[in-house]
Amino acid sequence: xxxxxxxxxxxxxxxxxxxxxxxxxxxxxxxxxxxxxxxxxxxxxxxxxxxxxxxxxxxxxxxxxxxxxxxxxxxxxxxxxxxxxxxxxxx
Numbered sequence: 001x002x003x004x005x006x007x008x009x010x011x012x013x014x015x016x017x018x019x020x021x022x023x024x025x026x027x028x029x030x031x032x033x034x035x036x037x038x039x040x041x042x043x044x045x046x047x048x049x050x051x052x053x054x055x056x057x058x059x060x061x062x063x064x065x066x067x068x069x070x071x072x073x074x075x076x077x078x079x080x081x082x083x084x085x086x087x088x089x090x091x
Contacts, residue, residue: 002027037074047071
């Protein structure tokens with residue numbers, strides 16, 4: 001019988017083949033949703049779809065893009081923000 005913590009659908013079921021050739025079901029945690037832009041809600045590219053514990057073990061460059069507002073805003077919104085700030089400085 002499966003342990004109680006695996007009965008909920010918060011764990012995904014993965015079919016694996018063991019070294020001796022038998023098929024079993026492994027229970028692994030689900031992946032979280034893709035990161036979204038803070039302004040328009042578009043999916044962010046360059047941000048991993050991983051759990052917090054996995055992200056903390058990644059190098060800094062793999063966690064988010066190396067640009068202003070990287071990991072927070074999409075490229076379109078980032079460009080608009082930079083243009084707004086540039087226009088405010090001119091005035």
